[in-house]
Amino acid sequence: MPRTQLPVDNSPQPVEKSGFFIALLSLHGLIRGHELELGRDADTGGQTKYVVELAKALGEREDVRQVVLLTRKVVDPRVSPDYAEDIEVLSDKVQIVRIACGEPGYLRKELLWDSLDAFCDNTLAYFQKTTGLPDILHSHYADAGYVGARLSRQTGVPLVHTGHSLGRGKRKQLLASGVDPAELEQTYQISRRIDVEEDTLSVAVRVITSTRQEVEQQYAMYDFYQPERMRVVPPGTDLQAFHPPVPKAQRRPPAIAKELERFLRDPSKPIILALARPDPKKNLIRLVQAYGESEALQAAANLVLIAGNREDVADDKAVSGQVHGELLLAIDKYDLYGKVAYPKHHLPADVADLYRLGAATGGVFVNPALTEPFGLTLIEAAACGLPTVATQDGGPVEILANCCNGYLIDPLDSQDMTTKLLHVLEDRLNWQRMSKKGIEGVRKHYSWEAHVARYLEVIRPLAEKTEPMATFTKGRKPSRFRQRALFTSLDLNLTGDAASLAVLIQRIQSERKSLLFGVATGRHLDDALGELRRHGIPEPDVLITHQGTQIHYAPGLNRDTAWEQHIEHHWNPAEVRRLLAGYPGLTPQSREQQSRLKISYIVDPTVADVAAIRQTLLRGEQDVNVVFSFGQFLDVIPTRASKGLAVRWCAGRLGFQLDRTLVAGVTAADADMLRGNTLGAVITSQHPDELAGMSGADNIYYSHSQFADGILESMAHYGF
Template structure:
């Protein structure tokens, strides 16, 4: 990078760099982001009539494209460069462009503090880098998020390096493995790794003489004489295959063999899914509008986890011991539950045998707050006590300790860490959508936002949750490290400042193998194609069609003059991020779209008085104003109510009956649950290019990506598809079938839960063999909890006590 800048400073391109800095300096700000920098540089190239290559390929052009942020501080200019995904460099250009030197992250954080006039000479520094030194590390950014495969290769390499040591480790793991005191896999007749290898060969010789389909019960006691307890399989062939895999693993360790073997070994029986603030219930409510996706996710995950665990237990032959899996969704009990079941301690998850919602109240002396629903911004003072109370409830409900604890969102991941730390079990972190990257500069100006959002507690909780976890699940690659042009959600925690509170010098190792991409699935019983006529309820279908097209209701705005037009369908919340008003504006500005289509929006609210905050009020009023400004009456329907999930599934199918399309016009989307629902229902889908939809949709192949800031370009993209459908009657059906197959092949819960359990087993083993390193990091994380998190939470509690 230094050579690149020296080339610029020693050439005529120095003029372009000087002009860029001068232009930025003249603006009424000192901190500039990538888009602003590129815009100013593009204007310079155009006004100076530079040749086409200059913008991208000149030395100064390359520097500008590497630059993601700039700080102009008097005669000093800071460049925050991102030369490759997951990496950052900080450079400072001196006065009169005479020096260019690389700076430390600490120097950048000091500069940011100075920028907002909150600098101080001494501040707490958080640096996790020493605690990742004992871990293997991914080198190629393209492999970030593929931790399981990397760790398997690493473990196999270790086995080949020192096979005798790893044989003893395997013996130790098997020897310790039990269920409620009942030994599994091996017994006391095997007392070392060497003896395990010896007895393994005898067991294989014995099994080779048994009929393949012979049930395990018939030769169970023969295997016990050889030292092998239940858990290897339910038939002679299954047990033989599993033991052969172990034998091959001992002789020649290969990643595929390790993965197959581990997937067969039953080590997970009891699972906790922590989802606290989401208003978790089933009858008549699926979370609040802001948490619907979270609740749907954990309920579906619980159902499919139980199914997968039952399958594994049966195949392992453990049903002879009467072992049954248990899955608990841990959430909070809400006394003032507004007519829902959220005040019940225990609720069975529909469609399961032994999966439950366990609700634990927020105990304490502040019932005016704790007996009601509490938003994710206010929940922090009650989580430590909740974790302690939940531990007691879980142990009683399970009659033992869980094997895996999975956190959801910032609050759930903090509680998952506290529980896993006390119970000494494996912890998984799932964030779905981290709050920090949604609020630009929120860490810099946290003082000003603290009373409303309490970001100091939340961002500290995020650091604790993600670093305390044994493994992290994301739905997409970009959640971790973004794209070449944008930072990832986890990447935003790598290096940042909370002025006058702390500096995060290194907040997370993005190249750690703890990151794994496992996208969720879709409920195929609710979201299925419209041509599956036998599965559709005609009564529900008529009700939903009436709701979308004709019903008059105080919560519905608009009528459609021509209902035969192709419908554009959108579902979302009334937030600026979901950008439903932006879609209406795009529709309003295009006469061609209005001539060809109707716009049907299903949102959670219709009237400003229903809003729960000022931002929501603004967005509702904005949509009303757009409808009036562009005179969309007769072309738009706005259904302002949260409809049951079964009816939502039918809504997608009815839009498909009319050969409509689904548009997700969000300014940013962490993943895109509604995108998957629409595609699974067979709707050609148009989605924002910002976020996880980049990885769901193959643009132009099985869907279309949109820039929500480009209204004219969006209209052209949609109209081009509609023109093709009008010209070729089969085109709509072709795209419909492609989106259905895309979801079925890649986004299904069976694959998700299979991978999740495999991760739990591998990372539990990895944690066992790296106890010293794991304990050191966990101790550091725990220190942050007591040193930083608790004081911030106590300040929030003081505010609550005054209510």
């Protein structure tokens, strides 16, 4: 029998897809594939550069089929028409796709919230009409997180999220800078942002961060924090911009080299390079002190300080001006003229040249910061072949472990800093080994190729659906977040008994989402941090130092400059010093114990009477707060300042209730923390008389135990 002829199927056949289709979401700011307008405003910063570079780098991978970077379409005569183009092709596999989102004009990110649902609908329509659904959605920042979470719920496409910055941390930064809490809501809509971040974390199956510290100190503060979903993927570095020096015969001095030569007696010496913004927590003063106190360091190298750009230091009343002034005074104190270069200005393009100049001279890069969440400058320096010495806090620990090109230091130990710098500078073979290791380490761990390889490892199981997409099972309890607060002094409270302290620390850590932890001390910031680290005490959410004249917020020790502006009212330190100069039984403490808003003395109580000292200042028309503690220390601070007033300022800024705040004190310096509506606890100590007069006050509990045991006893008494 003849065979039956089967009909030929001429219909389109499905094409087998190979590689991943990834959709990146980054809504705010101005995004294009060339000449990014970095720094144009607060919305056009590092994130815009990162997402464009990520899209390009993903497009170079064979296992990636397609990449679309979805952003907001902007039609506005104030900006380039580039941002109104629907499609911008970056390569044969990569496009920027601009989606309509409400008002077409260029708006700051805080004004986009009510338009994001329209962006979601338009994005889904785009997928349906063109490419089909992607394998992965990756949202960047909170606004894109809102869109990504909504689209993921609608389509089932796995959501990966990168926060870049988080609302809870941003809230503290803005409060510290002086922004009023009401303005935070009106201008920045911060509560709405935090709620969106919580929702995004409940949906995202992976959250990508730059460092482990970011996970533990920032994301852990969220109700929907799920540590099993967090992945650390260090960002990529532009190795075309940051590369080792060319051979000497081909080398021409960069423009910044001539600027440094104006300062240096012998410009050919190796360079100790520090590059940081003028902020006290960057710890540049201690670096100058270490250099000034070491003849060996001065003989081995010049010191180059790049601390932002400055104009007239005398006119700069901000914290940056204070730092610049202190640096200049320290240079003068140690007579470092001809050995320290401290240029007023530099350009962004000079940064890579500075690293290469340091490498060409056989120098070292130093990051002495008190806290360093990531440490991009360390990676840039290593890429240029410059060995590094860096703080043992945060990101540098991971970076130096990967690059093996330097040493970690205790940023509060000047001798440790000096010793490690000399280790690098004086052993030439070791220097060459570390220089080579740094270059190799950056290429292996921090190049864009390395970043994308690790990134794809993270998303591959999700895109290939070889890993189940677990749902979040815990119910959110937003009302529990930081309802209570614990503030304690440092000496003789947290310190004194290691065993009970360990129990207290465990208790605080276990309740970190619902309990705000604060430390209030008379010590200066460096000294207080040293004590906290020495005793293994975690960084508090609020650190009040200098007898209540400085407030710092975690993460990152953000300094509350608004508080300092508030308390400076009618403060006249020069007149205070004049009135107390030569006062019998009164000796000024060391310069390190003084600050702009605190004048400190040691008192001989057999000679000087504290009440009489107060009267002397009052007769001199100085309305100040005089604090006497530990039977020998006397601090004169502005009348608006004290530990107790600082706690109350924080309550107003951060929103915790005083009647749910336990305050533990030991000495008279803690007295006004204990008064009022707080839940006061006087911890038994060797100075029982200083707070004995408060025994009749309401809400004051006297513990039977000492040290941290006394705090735990007080917590039990108040039902904490």
